[in-house]
Amino acid sequence: MKAKSLRWGTLIGNLLGFSFCTRSLVHGATTPRELIFVVVFSVLAFLVINGFCGVLIEFLDSTRNNHPPRWARFIALMIPRQHREHLLGDLEEEFYTVLVPEFGNFTAKLWYWWQVLASVSSLFWSEVRNVLGTALFWRITR
Amino acid sequence: VCDRSLTVIRDIYYIVSMQRRRNKPHDPVGEFETLVLMAVLRLRDDSYGMRIHREIEDRAGRRCSLGALYTTLERLEKKGYVSSRVGESTPERGGRAKKYFKLQARGASALREAYSATMKMAHGIEPLLGAAQ
Numbered sequence: 001m002k003a004k005s006l007r008w009g010t011l012i013g014n015l016l017g018f019s020f021c022t023r024s025l026v027h028g029a030t031t032p033r034e035l036i037f038v039v040v041f042s043v044l045a046f047l048v049i050n051g052f053c054g055v056l057i058e059f060l061d062s063t064r065n066n067h068p069p070r071w072a073r074f075i076a077l078m079i080p081r082q083h084r085e086h087l088l089g090d091l092e093e094e095f096y097t098v099l100v101p102e103f104g105n106f107t108a109k110l111w112y113w114w115q116v117l118a119s120v121s122s123l124f125w126s127e128v129r130n131v132l133g134t135a136l137f138w139r140i141t142r
Numbered sequence: 143v144c145d146r147s148l149t150v151i152r153d154i155y156y157i158v159s160m161q162r163r164r165n166k167p168h169d170p171v172g173e174f175e176t177l178v179l180m181a182v183l184r185l186r187d188d189s190y191g192m193r194i195h196r197e198i199e200d201r202a203g204r205r206c207s208l209g210a211l212y213t214t215l216e217r218l219e220k221k222g223y224v225s226s227r228v229g230e231s232t233p234e235r236g237g238r239a240k241k242y243f244k245l246q247a248r249g250a251s252a253l254r255e256a257y258s259a260t261m262k263m264a265h266g267i268e269p270l271l272g273a274a275q
Contacts, residue, residue: 083212089231089238090192090208096234119209126213141152 010053018046066100068092069109072116079123091115169221171256177202178214179253182224183245190229190240191215215243223249 022042029035055071068091076088091112099108171179181197182189195211198204218224229240245253 079209083209083216085238086191086241087208087212089235089240090190090195092238093232093235094192115208118207119212122207122209123213141148 006057007054010057011050014046014050014053018042066096066105066108068095068112072109072113075120076116078120080127083123087119169252171223171252174204174206174210175214175218175223176253176256177204178211178218179223179245179249182243183250183253187242189243194243218249219243221248222246223252 022038025038025042026035029038051071055069073088076084079087095108095112099111103111177198178194181194181201185193185197191208191211194215195206195208198206198211215224215226219226223246224243225246226241226243229242231237231239
């Protein structure tokens with residue numbers, strides 16, 4: 001309940017702040033290109049800052065539930081499909097059987113976040129490197 | 143003419159590299175690959191992602207992400223050094239299955255070679271290390 005009200009408060013606060021800033025910037029825009037830039041930038045900034053707020057609030061509320069962080073699970077969707085099931089299974093097993101009983105919810109969640117981000121970066125970049133390497137090879141030899 | 147010659151060169155390169163790969167007994171293994179192969183060998187029937195990860199951290203003191211470990215295991219599987227099978231799923235894993243790895247003969251041979259090379263290079267190095275400090 002506390003987290004939910006915090007979440008709504010942040011959302012409304014951000015919305016008001018961004019609409020106020022966007023309105024003043026829109027009035028200052030002189031060309032249509034500037035206008036589009038201001039609107040697109042404001043929407044993106046709103047989404048990013050709300051995402052960060054959501055993660056922060058989830059952390060503040062971490063003592064209440066002992067489940068892996070929802071946003072980390074969402075980011076884990078970037079892990080290639082052939083590894084995802086086994087990797088997430090391993091993480092959850094470690095989370096529930098070792099980390100939560102021994103170190104508590106907060107540390108367990110921090111650990112889960114770290115593992116997901118490190119895994120996503122290494123697996124994602126290895127895939128990107130493979131695709132770029134193949135594309136470059138075909139581009140040179142074609 | 144240029145395009146065609148480049149295509150021919152590419153095809154020849156592909157055939158030669160495939161042939162060389164087939165003739166070679168095994169590729170050399172890197173440092174982290176050696177650690178992973180040793181962990182798989184040690185854990186025998188219980189070698190799945192998290193156990194291998196813990197074994198490497200506990201014994202070698204080497205920190206790595208699970209993603210990096212799975213990438214290495216996939217590379218070793220492609221080389222034919224390890225094989226994998228999908229195991230059972232448990233409630234604490236959220237119903238997700240484990241993936242077990244097993245060392246193959248090619249992997250054992252590559253590991254033996256890497257180990258013997260390290261041992262040969264390490265022979266008599268202790269006093270020199272002490273002197274260097």
